[in-house]
Amino acid sequence: MQGSYRHDDACRVCGKEDLADIVSFGALPLANGFIAPGARDEEEETYPLDVAVCRNCWLVTLRQVVDPARLFRHYVYVSSESDQIRDHMRRIVDLGTRQADLAPGDLVVELGSNVGTQLGLFQEAGFRVVGVDPAANLVEKANERGVESIADFFGPEPASRIAERHGRASLVLGRQCFAHIDDVHRVLDGVEEVLAPGGALVIEVPYLLDLLDENQFDTIYHEHLSYFSVTTLRHLFALHGLRLVDVERAPVHGGSIVVTAVREGTGREPAPSVTGLLDLERESGLTDEARYRRFAAQVERVTGRVRDLVQELAAQGARVAGYGAPSKGTQLLMVCGIGERELEFCSDTTSLKHGKLLPGSKVPVCSPEEARERRPDYYLLLAWNYAEEIIRKERAFLEQGGRFIVPIPEPRIVSAQSVKEPI
Numbered sequence: 001m002q003g004s005y006r007h008d009d010a011c012r013v014c015g016k017e018d019l020a021d022i023v024s025f026g027a028l029p030l031a032n033g034f035i036a037p038g039a040r041d042e043e044e045e046t047y048p049l050d051v052a053v054c055r056n057c058w059l060v061t062l063r064q065v066v067d068p069a070r071l072f073r074h075y076v077y078v079s080s081e082s083d084q085i086r087d088h089m090r091r092i093v094d095l096g097t098r099q100a101d102l103a104p105g106d107l108v109v110e111l112g113s114n115v116g117t118q119l120g121l122f123q124e125a126g127f128r129v130v131g132v133d134p135a136a137n138l139v140e141k142a143n144e145r146g147v148e149s150i151a152d153f154f155g156p157e158p159a160s161r162i163a164e165r166h167g168r169a170s171l172v173l174g175r176q177c178f179a180h181i182d183d184v185h186r187v188l189d190g191v192e193e194v195l196a197p198g199g200a201l202v203i204e205v206p207y208l209l210d211l212l213d214e215n216q217f218d219t220i221y222h223e224h225l226s227y228f229s230v231t232t233l234r235h236l237f238a239l240h241g242l243r244l245v246d247v248e249r250a251p252v253h254g255g256s257i258v259v260t261a262v263r264e265g266t267g268r269e270p271a272p273s274v275t276g277l278l279d280l281e282r283e284s285g286l287t288d289e290a291r292y293r294r295f296a297a298q299v300e301r302v303t304g305r306v307r308d309l310v311q312e313l314a315a316q317g318a319r320v321a322g323y324g325a326p327s328k329g330t331q332l333l334m335v336c337g338i339g340e341r342e343l344e345f346c347s348d349t350t351s352l353k354h355g356k357l358l359p360g361s362k363v364p365v366c367s368p369e370e371a372r373e374r375r376p377d378y379y380l381l382l383a384w385n386y387a388e389e390i391i392r393k394e395r396a397f398l399e400q401g402g403r404f405i406v407p408i409p410e411p412r413i414v415s416a417q418s419v420k421e422p423i
């Protein structure tokens with residue numbers, strides 16, 4: 001059953017109709033649409049998933065846009081409580097404070113504020129905070145913990161309401177949400193509305209360069225409409241009178257960039273990090289269609305290798321399960337054609353997911369406690385962005401002869417022997 005969506009011929013950033021198709025994943029269910037056990041036999045809605053690149057501003061984009069209300073009004077993604085993310089959020093407080101030159105009591109506005117974990121840290125550091133997120137269920141949680149949050153899609157109206165009630169924001173922050181946003185121009189109109197004249201906009205997105213270099217094809221799914229480089233973000237910000245002045249790479253979500261923009265006219269010049277990454281992107285072929293053709297070929301090859309490896313192990317009688325049930329894990333299983341026959345279950349720390357089935361592959365999700373009892377021979381590491389942390393945590397599993405299959409950039413097996421030194 002096909003769900004409804006909009007098909008795009010124009011680039012979301014620059015508006016030009018000059019998109020080159022790169023790779024098509026066929027029609028797939030939504031990666032975050034976990035299925036209640038009672039609904040397992042109901043037909044799932046599917047949507048085509050086609051990736052293209054803009055030959056003008058080099059945005060990598062999906063051709064299809066699923067209604068955001070369908071995707072984000074009730075959202076099961078809760079920002080991770082992992083050590084890695086907690087450390088990163090602390091670093092973002094330092095970075096935001098530095099980039100926006102924050103003084104005690106200044107206002108910090110976050111878009112896509114989820115359950116308010118990041119803003120809670122800004123609040124503890126002595127700043128006033130307001131969050132905006134379309135997911136009413138998550139906003140309720142944020143308000144319960146004392147982080148003032150509004151359930152809405154960010155844009156000029158919520159922005160001017162915030163400005164009226166709280167004044168202008170010295171820092172506007174958007175962590176890992178820009179890739180989800182269809183009308184990025186409306187969001188940046190909102191930023192123009194609420195940002196103080198000398199304030200800073202700090203945006204964190206997964207980095208296209210890392211996606212291509214590490215072959216992270218599983219991070220491509222319907223929720224992620226855009227895949228950004230510094231080249232494209234600079235172009236986008238300039239259309240809104242904002243100048244990209246700094247960028248840092250961060251090791252989260254498989255490799256991200258944290259970019260800072262300020263209003264044109266503040267006189268602030270781009271830091272060397274900006275020109276450094278613009279050069280690197282050009283040298284790496286991000287502004288050349290051929291690079292994307294190579295990526296498509298690599299996706300084809302690696303998905304085949306992952307499928308063959310898991311199917312061979314299962315055929316030999318090995319018990320294989322998934323470690324983590326992130327959206328990209330759902331996506332990886334669907335794209336590689338791995339399902340219930342090969343995987344017994346996926347373990348995940350998110351209680352909202354327990355007892356549900358993964359969309360497409362229909363693999364059931366259970367708690368880490370249950371997984372420990374059922375102990376498979378192999379874990380396919382679907383949450384590969386936490387590989388170090390997970391392998392360290394699962395030392396006992398490895399020492400008892402358990403193994404991890406790390407699927408990307410190329411599938412490899414990790415055993416106690418291959419982790420010789422403590423990480």
Ligand code: TMP
Nearest residue numbers: 080082324325326347348349350383386
């Ligand atoms: P994320 O990459 O979008 O943060 O999602 C990671 C998923 O992996 C999330 O559903 C939680 C899960 N997870 C585990 O099950 N165990 C772990 O040790 C970690 C770090 C994450």
Ligand code: ZN
Nearest residue numbers: 011014054057
């Ligand atoms: Zn474009």
